[in-house]
Amino acid sequence: MVEGLVIEGNRGQYHVETADGIIICTLRGKLRKQFEYPVSQNWHHNVQRMKIKARDPLSVGDHVRVLPTNAGNGVIEEIIKSSSHSFTREDSKKGNVRSVAGLDQVVVVFATRDPAPHLRLLDRFLVVAEAQELATVICINKVDLGVDDWLAARLDVYRKLGYAVALTSADSGAGLGELRGLLAGHISAFLGSSGVGKSTLLNALQPGLSERVSEISASTHKGRHTTTGTRLVPLGGAAGGYIADTAGIRALALGGVAAGRLAWCFREFRPYLDQCSLGYCHHTSEPGCAIRAAVALGRLDRERYESYQRLYQDGGDAVGKSWFDAVSSEDHRLDKLAYTPGV
Ligand SMILES: Nc1nc2c(ncn2[C@@H]2O[C@H](COP(=O)(O)OP(=O)(O)OP(=O)(O)O)[C@@H](O)[C@H]2O)c(=O)[nH]1
Ligand SMILES: [Zn+2]
Incomplete structure (x- = not known):
């Protein structure tokens, strides 16, 4: 038996990343059974009709134990740990939205300049991350262009609050080792305004990573039905970790932050x-x-x-709304948000 992480799943078929590579798995019958319940018990006819719950028993981000069968295939025998961040409508109503896909960290990317960093936006990101109890890495990219004194002073404030701050340059490679260390052992999503260097940074971490993250979301858009509409891209190298695709990021946006919790x-x-x-x-x-x-x-x-x-x-709802606008980056609304005076 090997342990692994579900990184993609359709009902009945799951891609599990293990130390030996990705194994395409089905679910052991007894596990499927746990998710069935009787619809009617008509003892007269001695039949018991079963209905499978609408919810998929497994989510992307779940840890499982797999029995490999033949080359590249296997059977999931046991769910070791369910992803703690599965989203429910009830949570949404309460304003305590959990993200999907086991996401446990957001990497909020700003540039030292071009575009200038907007720290009110950072505070908005931090509020939503706190509401969902996600870890946050504040990544300041383009340090090769210099870090202004005012920015250095502000970053000290966030460091003292206990937030991890990574100073990186996708161009020079500065700080990439530190960023890799912060990604290790986490399932992270990268967020940030257009032009801060997210794609360049992902590719500097691992060649082709940016394409893999966006290629996945493109296929999701085409109506590909994965378990939660999202997939995880494994980071190579000793440090490891996973990057969630943009569908995973969008799921963060649902709901607001309850006003009393702000x-x-x-x-x-x-x-x-x-x-x-x-x-x-x-x-x-x-x-x-x-x-x-x-x-x-x-x-x-x-x-x-x-x-x-x-x-x-x-108002609390607006926090979630801004967050939603912020992450709907296809139409670059984030830029507008970042530069709206008074935000
Ligand atoms: N000087 C400098 N330029 C960088 C750095 N990282 C990225 N850039 C440049 O910044 C510009 C924007 O980079 P992208 O990676 O496309 O930014 P992005 O955040 O992915 O932008 P969107 O795809 O629009 O969301 C490009 O011209 C990059 O070459 C860096 O560390 N230093
Ligand atoms: Zn008070």
């Missing part, structure tokens, strides 16, 4: 949240607000608080 999504606010005088404090103009007091004392970063205020005014 302040929590600013991770540095959390220690103060139970210290406001009013139980229902929105941290905008209420008396005795611990967040505003901490900002006034310089304990919380003022620009981050201003991002909070703007997002609060927009």
Whole structure:
């Protein structure tokens, strides 16, 4: 038996990546049975009709144990760990949307210039990533063009909040080793405005990677029905890790961030949240607000608080909406979002 990760799946047929390569698998009958339930029990006729649940028992991102049969084929005998991030409508209504495909990390890419980095947009990305409990890597590309002092100072703020920051140049190769290290062991999606260098960066990490990530989403568009509409591209090399295709990224966009959860999504606010005088404090103009007091004392970063205020005014749903617009990059709406004054 070998262990592996489901990287693509149609009902009944799954591609499982293992140490020995990709194995095309079917599911052992007893596992299929777990997902069947009786429709009617007509003992008179001694028949029991079964209906298979609409949901596929396996998702991309699940860890499984496989019994290889003949060359390149096998049978999935056991589900070791289900991808924790499977999306449900119920979650969507609550505003706690989980992404599909076991995605556990987003890599938010900005450039040092051309286009200039827009950190309000970064705060929006971080809020949605926090709401979905995804790790975030802040990747600043094009460092060969120089890093302005103001940007270096802002990045220090994010580092102190505990976010991983990678300074890269797809051109010179600077920082790529560090980025590879941050991708290891994760299923990551790359996000960022048009022109920041996502494609160049992916190809610098692994030749042809950008084409593989977008080729996959193109085939998804043609109506190819994979388990969750998304696939994972394995990263070669010792470090490993997976990159989710753009269909996986789009799935992140569903739903908003519940308004009551917005302040929590600013991770540095959390220690103060139970210290406001009013139980229902929105941290905008209420008396005795611990967040505003901490900002006034310089304990919380003022620009981050201003991002909070703007997002609060927009309402929680708008956060998800902006995120959706941001990731619908085919029509480059992200660019408009990034450069809308006052965003
Ligand atoms: N100087 C410099 N230029 C870079 C770097 N990375 C990418 N570029 C250039 O930036 C431009 C945009 O790069 P892309 O990789 O197409 O950007 P993208 O983010 O994939 O853009 P979209 O496909 O529109 O989403 C290209 O002209 C690249 O050559 C870098 O590290 N340094
Ligand atoms: Zn408050």
